[in-house]
Amino acid sequence: MKAAMAQAFRTACVNPGTISYIEAHGTATPMGDAVEINTLASGFKELSGKTKEGPDAQTPVYISSLKPCIGHGEIVSGMAALIKVVMALKHKIIPGLPGFKTLNRNISLSGSRFDITAENHPWDVLSDADGRPVPRRAAINSYGFGGVNAHAVIEEYVDKKAAADKITAGRTDAQAPHVFPLSAKSPERLTVYARNLAAFLADNDVRLADAARTLQTGRQAMEYRMALVAENKDALVEALRTFAESEAGNDGLDIDALIFTGEAEQENTLASSGDAPGTDKALAEKDLHKLAEYWANGYEVPWSLLYEEGGNNTPGERISLPGYPFDTRRCWIEIADDRPTDASAGDAGQKKEAGACAVPAPGESVRDWLIRTLCRMLKLSQDEIGPDQPLGQIGFDSYSGMRLINRIKDAYGLTVSPDVLLEYNTVAALAAYLAKEADASQLPGNGSGDPDQDKTPDEGLNPDDINPDELSPGELSPGEFNPEDVNLDELSESELDQLLKQHLSDE
Structure with missing residues (x-):
């Protein structure tokens, strides 16, 4: 455990004396907790003695653990601890140990800076020996089931730029126009997205260059799109709110920003080679209005070209902004009240349902059978499965693939490899492949017109x-x-x- 600690601090080039908070593993056993805390105390003391003098020896290092809140996370306990520490850094709060009252008699904190309390504490900034501020830092200690010791050092991000004094081509950030692209899977989600972003910008001090760069390069471009061109935060917030309320674009809007809307029905590439009329000119002249219009109508704009030397836009930084507003659709599988209570009856019902799905109905095409089968497997409606939509976008994974391979075998007698599902990854492509591989006249229920071939087994x-x-x-x-x-x-x-x-x- 001490070796893991030493390696972590040596790799991070961090003085252990600058740590304010330790997220412990917390085995919740008298002996296990004592071994962990006592080893941490002695290890920190030894490592701090080998480095440059840090903060005052009286500055406490608080110890806490996530397990009293959620129990043992088993294989994800380390990741859960990391998330907790990151959130603590974000809110600048050192969390206490819930329910803590009396210290384990086998644990000794004397002679160390360690402290354990049930209360939360403000996470104050420490200073080094020269009086310079030190970023907030924490350590995470964790054990693996196989006996592995893990130790990580986490440090907050500190923006070293003077945002308030930053000048963009002779103008302040508030005066420089930027393009703010937004997209979603549906018009309704796009409206919610705009509303959420407007609320966030109104309540937080955000540089426009950072917000624009994050939306341009940190978000996936989806089908339904809108792009704004604004040069100050008030105009941007007003435009987002207006769009969310009216969805009418620029028609009748009295705002200091331009709104462009569109739908990307096909993939377009807007490159410097000039694939679309006016592309080179728009990029060379930094025509934000044209670029916003192109992007809203489905073209992929190389935003980085806006920030080349000599342009009016200075590249911002990727920051934290509201994420995609996923649809709040209930996905729980409802079970009918008349379901069989007897285990054997339930198994028989499942086999009957699977059999009904596996056998194509008389006259049913391969495509229709495939859509019906996917609807049953993925618990979707037919409207949610498009013939040209990639299967991965509807929740189709490797497990679903193996189930579908078995269904195809039962229905058409074809042995399909997983590579086929990767190559023909839409309903239309896969149906065409299956129809080509199997003799159409031999497919069950194909309605070929031959009376002998159209006979069912019951006849x-x-x-x-x-x-x-x-x-x-x-x-x-x-x-x-x-x-x-x-x-x-x-x-x-x-x-x-x-x-x-x-x-x-x-x-």
């Missing part, structure tokens, strides 16, 4: 329709038969059933 076979000269070695001719002439091992299940029925009828 059986008429012995008068069988020509003995055309039978294969494993098939039977109607009428009497000699058991010595029949090889039962070569008969299929249906042929054996036919044989028994014929034999019983003859008797």
Whole structure:
């Protein structure tokens, strides 16, 4: 454990004396907790003695653990601890240890800066020996089931730029125009996105250059789009709110910003080579209005070209902004009240449902069968599965792929490899592949027009329709038969059933 601590601080080039908070593993056993805390105390003391003098020896180092809040996270306990520390840094609060009252008698904090309390504490900035401020820092200690010791040093991000004094080509940030692109999977989500961003910008001190750069390079471009051109925060917030309320673009809007809306029905690439009319000119002249309009209509704008030397836009930094407003659709699987209570009946019902899904209905096309099967597997409606939509976008994963491969085998007798699903990753492409691989006239329920081929298994076979000269070695001719002439091992299940029925009828 001490070796892991030493390696972590050595790699991070951090003085252990600048740590204000330790997120402990916390095994919740008298001996385990004592070993961890006592080892941390001695380890920090040894490591601090080998480095430059840090903060005052009386400055406390608070110890806490997430386990009293959520229990043991098992394989994700380390990640949960990391998330907790990052959130504590964000809010500048050192969390206490919930429910703590009495210290374990096997733990000794004397001679160390360690302290354990149930209360939260403000996370004050420390200073080094020269009086310079030190970024807030924390350490995370964790154990693995296999005996691995892990120790991590976490430091807050400190913006070293003087944002208030930053000049953009002779103008302050508040006076420089920027493009603010937003996109979503539906018009409704785009409206919510604009409303959320407006509320965030109104309540937080954000540089426009940072917000623009984050939206331009830190968000996926989706189908439904809108782009704003604004040169101050008030105009940007007003435009976002107006769009969220009216969804009417610029028509009748009395605002100091331009709004461009559109829908990307196909992938367009707007590169410096000039694939679209006016592209080179818009990029060279930094025509933000044209670029915003292009992007809103489905083109992919290389935003980095806006920030080349000599332009009016200085690149901002990626910052934290509201994320995508996912649809709050309930995805829980409802179970009918009349479900069978007997386990065997339930299994039979599941097999019946799976069988009904696996067998194509009479006259059903491969595409329709595929959509119906995916709807059952993924619990989606047919409206949510587009024929040209990538399967990965509807929740199709490797497990779903193996299930679909089995369904295809049951339905059409085709053996499909996982590589096929990767290559033909839409309903339309996969259906075309399956139809090509299988003889269309042999597909169940294809409605080929041939009466003999369109017979269902329930109709059986008429012995008068069988020509003995055309039978294969494993098939039977109607009428009497000699058991010595029949090889039962070569008969299929249906042929054996036919044989028994014929034999019983003859008797």
